[in-house]
Amino acid sequence: MVVLVVLLPLIPLAVGAVILWLIFTLLGTNRTEPLTPEARRASRTSAIALTVAAVLAVVSAALLIATDDYGRGILLAGPVFLLVLQLGLAADTAIISTAVRTKGDVRVAGLSTRRVSDSTPRALAVGTIVTVVLAVVLSAIAVSVASRDSWSGESTAFSSANENGGVDVSSPFPGSFYTVPLVGVLVVSVVIAALTLAGARRWGALNQPTMDLALRLGISTRSVAATAMIAALTVIIEGWPLFGAALQVSNTPDDSSFWQIGTYAFPIAALVGVVIGAWAFIAFLFPTAGRRARA
Amino acid sequence: MTGPAIVVRADDPLPPYEQIRRQIAGVIASGGLKPGDRLPPLRQLARDLDVAVGTVGRAYRDLEAQGWVESRRGRGTHVLTPPTATVPPPVETLDRLARDYLASAMELGFTHQQAIDAVGR
Numbered sequence: 001m002v003v004l005v006v007l008l009p010l011i012p013l014a015v016g017a018v019i020l021w022l023i024f025t026l027l028g029t030n031r032t033e034p035l036t037p038e039a040r041r042a043s044r045t046s047a048i049a050l051t052v053a054a055v056l057a058v059v060s061a062a063l064l065i066a067t068d069d070y071g072r073g074i075l076l077a078g079p080v081f082l083l084v085l086q087l088g089l090a091a092d093t094a095i096i097s098t099a100v101r102t103k104g105d106v107r108v109a110g111l112s113t114r115r116v117s118d119s120t121p122r123a124l125a126v127g128t129i130v131t132v133v134l135a136v137v138l139s140a141i142a143v144s145v146a147s148r149d150s151w152s153g154e155s156t157a158f159s160s161a162n163e164n165g166g167v168d169v170s171s172p173f174p175g176s177f178y179t180v181p182l183v184g185v186l187v188v189s190v191v192i193a194a195l196t197l198a199g200a201r202r203w204g205a206l207n208q209p210t211m212d213l214a215l216r217l218g219i220s221t222r223s224v225a226a227t228a229m230i231a232a233l234t235v236i237i238e239g240w241p242l243f244g245a246a247l248q249v250s251n252t253p254d255d256s257s258f259w260q261i262g263t264y265a266f267p268i269a270a271l272v273g274v275v276i277g278a279w280a281f282i283a284f285l286f287p288t289a290g291r292r293a294r295a
Numbered sequence: 296m297t298g299p300a301i302v303v304r305a306d307d308p309l310p311p312y313e314q315i316r317r318q319i320a321g322v323i324a325s326g327g328l329k330p331g332d333r334l335p336p337l338r339q340l341a342r343d344l345d346v347a348v349g350t351v352g353r354a355y356r357d358l359e360a361q362g363w364v365e366s367r368r369g370r371g372t373h374v375l376t377p378p379t380a381t382v383p384p385p386v387e388t389l390d391r392l393a394r395d396y397l398a399s400a401m402e403l404g405f406t407h408q409q410a411i412d413a414v415g416r
Contacts, residue, residue, distance in 0.1 A: 101345070105305040109343035111319070111328060112298045113335045113371075204342030 039208035042100045046092050046215055050222075053088020057081040070152050075178055075237065079185045079230045086192045086226040089219050093199030096215065101204055109205060116201045119216040124283050125224050128193075131231040131276045134269055135186060138238035139179045145245065146175025158245045160254045168248055173241050182234055189227045196223040214288055221287035225280040232277030239270030299327035303344045308399075311346045315354035320363050324377050334364060334372040 035043060061077040068074050147169075149157035155175030162168045172178070200220045206212040243266035249259045301318040303311050322328050334340075337355065341348045355372055358364045362378035400410035 097342075103345060107303050107344045107346075108300050109303075109335070109340055110298055110300045111322060111335060113333055114339055202342070204345065 033210065035211060036206075036208045038100065038102050038104075039206050039211035042096055042206055042215060043211060045095055045100055046219070049088050049092040049095060050085070053085050053091070056088070057084035060084050070154065070156060070177065071172055072178055072181065076181055076185065078233055079182060079189075082226045082230050083185055083189050083192070086189060086196070086223050089223045089226070090192050090196045090199060092219055093196055093203060096206075097199070097203030101206065104207060108207065114201055116197050119200050119213075119220040120197055121217075121221045121224055121283065121287075124221065124228060124280065127276050127279065128224055128228040128231060131228060131235060131273065132186065132190060134272065135231045135234035135238065136183065138235060138242060138266075138269060139174075139183050142174045142238045142242055143176045143179050145242075146173050146179075148175075152177070158241070158248070160245070160249045160252055162252055168252075170241070170244060170248060173245065174238050179238065182237065186227075186230050186234055189230045193223045193227040196220065218287040222284050225284040225287070228280035229277050229284070232273040232280060235273030236270050236277070239266045239273060242266040243270065301344075303346060311344070312350045312353040312357070315340075315344070315346075315351060316357045319354065319358060320361070323363055323374055328374045330374050330376045332374045334374065336371065 058081070061081040064073040064077045064080055066073070143155070145158060146155045147157050147159045148155055149169075149171045151171070154177035156173060156177045157169050157171035157175065158173040159167050159169045174182075197220050200216045200223075206215070242262060246259045246262035246266055249255050250263060299322045301315060301322070303314050307314055309317070319328075319334070328334075334355070335343075337348050337351045341351045344351070355364065355366060359366055359372070362375060364372050365375050366372040396414075397407065397410050400413070401407065405413075
């Protein structure tokens, strides 16, 4: 839970940064060319959808924290916050494809095939897949080695025999009580990211190609980044306590080569989670920075 | 948007499928699309141009019938080598087409010179 204490102050910082960035986007102060009415409507709709999603995300996270159960609500607040933002992005693709485009007298279309990969951040997507796999593996390990806590009555502890013939117990530990809902959020996030990537390819081209492309890149990148951050949080939440468990087991009768490897592997995994999480956070704030269209 | 593009105009006397067919044939003839290049899926082009999928489908079918493209189920529509006439066409045909073009352009309010300049572009 030390990890949580470290991560909690980051959540309001993240919320503040996202809201500031949305206002910046909404005001259109980062535009170098005038927008067509359709592009302006798409830009504003996108910013409003994300702002509404951010407000709902804060409410969802606050509700989880308010109804906390042995720290599970606090643990899920960050991932659920990101998941609700992601839902807003998915809704945004539907809004743009159905409500934003106007019936104009003149319509222009390119003759190149638009692919999901055109707007997908490839490096971040690869990093996200790796982190999701890592999160699932660490979650499976944590659930399998956890034990029932006598205080909560749930799978929230880790116990091992000590050198003196007694039992050492660490709690809280990410057993199934914490991990199952966390992995559930991660799985839903992966599905939403896939749907959003498909949705960002689907809508008919706006009459301002630069804005059209910026929106496709922005929505795709932010959705993938949200999944990456959820996976990274999961890796940190699972990896760090597993490292603690590996240290607890070392030089005891329960020690084995698995735990010896874990002494190095679990903190490295947690560090990977920190790095990917930071990368994804920056990508979420600046989704089109340094990227060019392949369309 | 990079690469060749086409335009559908609501005020054009030609039906949308014919606008699409002519422009794609023109792009292929001018080398904007090479043999083997893939045309966008029907739904993508229909969404982009705000027309029915059937409208784009008809344009693609006509292009296929005239030998400009080839459609295969599940593999999309690909550009073929531009069709060439086996017998040289009569010069009068070209003259008639040019006159028709000039007449159409001037009916829309363009000058003779504007129409000639557009061909050069």
